[in-house]
Amino acid sequence: MLTPRRIEIFKAIVDEYIKTAQPVGSKALQQKYHLPYSSATIRNDMQALEEMGYLEKTHTSSGRVPSTAGYKFYCENLLNEAQIDKKMEVAIKSAFDLTSMNIDDAVHESCQILSEMTNMTAGAIGPEASSQKLEHIKLFEIDNRNCICVFITNTGHTETKKFYFEDEVSFKDLENCIDILNTKLKDVAIDQLPDRMEAIRPILNEAVVQHDVLFTAFVKAFVKFASDNIYFSGKDRILYQPEFEDITKLKKLMALLEDGTARSWKQLDASDNAVAVTTQQGTQLTWINDVAVVRTSFNVSEGEQGQLLVVGPRRMNYDKVVSMLNYAAHTIENMYNGNKKDKGGDDSDESDG
Amino acid sequence: MLTPRRIEIFKAIVDEYIKTAQPVGSKALQQKYHLPYSSATIRNDMQALEEMGYLEKTHTSSGRVPSTAGYKFYCENLLNEAQIDKKMEVAIKSAFDLTSMNIDDAVHESCQILSEMTNMTAGAIGPEASSQKLEHIKLFEIDNRNCICVFITNTGHTETKKFYFEDEVSFKDLENCIDILNTKLKDVAIDQLPDRMEAIRPILNEAVVQHDVLFTAFVKAFVKFASDNIYFSGKDRILYQPEFEDITKLKKLMALLEDGTARSWKQLDASDNAVAVTTQQGTQLTWINDVAVVRTSFNVSEGEQGQLLVVGPRRMNYDKVVSMLNYAAHTIENMYNGNKKDKGGDDSDESDG
DNA sequence: ACTGGCAGGCAACGGATAAGAGTGCTAAAG
């Protein structure tokens, strides 16, 4: 029953609603989009679309608004990934071309760009801690009061922690401690490090003088290491979305954004009322009540992947957001792999200026 | 004409308003606080207090609300710093006792605790970059693809940056580059490093192969180093303050909190409409329109200091917030200095060799 | 199969009204 005309009308409704955030009526739609059907015809089709679940009314005699199912249908079938904003392209390119010595910084910068250009909140989630194993711990002495500990994983990912010395703790003691950890914790999954520490405690107690302090310091470091990296930019931007003038909605979303643990984001699709779609390009769209989350993964090494995401109201310009996100993710991926593969083989380069 | 009775009434009004967030009237005040004066007397005194500028009305026939000047007076004269919350004491103690190997983590944790216990947003600002000079840059090799660069200042403060290698950049090249920076940038103030880099560019161009990439990488690192560290915890908590149900107020405050540069916080007292007070303990209170910022400094080394701050509506429990903040700041200060001086010793000059 | 026309529903807006809380003032009492 989904005739081409109904699809045309549906798309027009979604596009219009995305622009205005107001329920759209048959007559206004006909006029604004110069549809060659009478408002009565449009009304009939609207009714049919409502019965199919793609549209809904805010009250009995109001205009129509896309439902979650409607957005889902739209993103599955009507998305036209075409125009990547020129400004966006330039901004991301410049962020990557020259920062290329530090991936974290580059990811942060692209989040900021994404947030700025979509006027919503953008974020990044690092590779899962459970997929990595501890390879080696290195210790570097800065001076007699500070040193740096570097945790290296089997995938080449590194994490650092500064140690600030109290007089009672000797450098020798710390070295000792790390030697033990290196023998006992090699090849342990990152997310299991905190648990494993407990088993090592008695060994440390014997061999290390300041075992208590060092033990807790390392446990804390491991807990932090094990908790997935998550970063958000432009959390305040959602304040400017009209759907979040309702403070109670805002509170829920803000609590999620401020939470800072990746868990809730990873298990997004399992939430109540969650509706999800994956596009051909691999972009994941998830709707939960009033908010939409658009995610794209990028590979950082074999088996490991991070995610870029944009969070906003259901009503957003999906065309734009999806293509931006893909562009950013591709750029990051190229950067990660640029030094492993040959630079010359760029497979998909569609546009240039 | 500030009679003891008027002060008593004033204090009762502030306390009541802090609790209820509603304008307080004469009759209700009399009953709730069992004041031995009739409501008419209270009314007269309220009128006087309003003329003095300590109270204001939301409309001609409403109850009274403390004005900014009123809060100022309250904090200058009526603050009773007594009860430090037992829960708070335990929480902060445990945060410090055992994390004591990394000050940044400890500061972050105490911000979280402060935010949680005040139900407002808490933050920390690191020492000013302008007061520190670059002492030395150290380079540590992690593997053939990663290394770590450590910037050490004259005050012993360190900052690290990870470098991720592309094949074209050689480790030797980077070493070379850092040697040059070490000779040319020693004793330069941190906040001037980015500018100074421009002058070194020609030298790098000659001596370093990948000068462009390395140049930008270091400039970015220095810019980040030079921008003061600022950290906030619990930004979403202000959503729960009734005064910020007004979205426009919320937007302004959120923009400030999300901004992330310390400049606006450092120059807080110079803002429009800003009113400021410093208590005997050194706590700084600043009011700007509807928001109040409570700050306490803590010394990290000679001449350098960081700040802890709490941001919330004007209407807050100043007694509680001020004492918590002071407690937290003292604890951090003790931790910083605990290893340089004797734990029990008093603070006098200290020289190193 | 589409369109024009018409009745009905609902929200949004504005004015009118009533209730409630609190002040300001005045005159009397301490």
Next chain:
DNA sequence: CTTTAGCACTCTTATCCGTTGCCTGCCAGT
């Protein structure tokens, strides 16, 4: 001279219409 009681007044808030305008749903006509 200070404090109190009483009363009139002001202003907000909530509620209740009636009007307006938009939009749908349906039916009859093309």
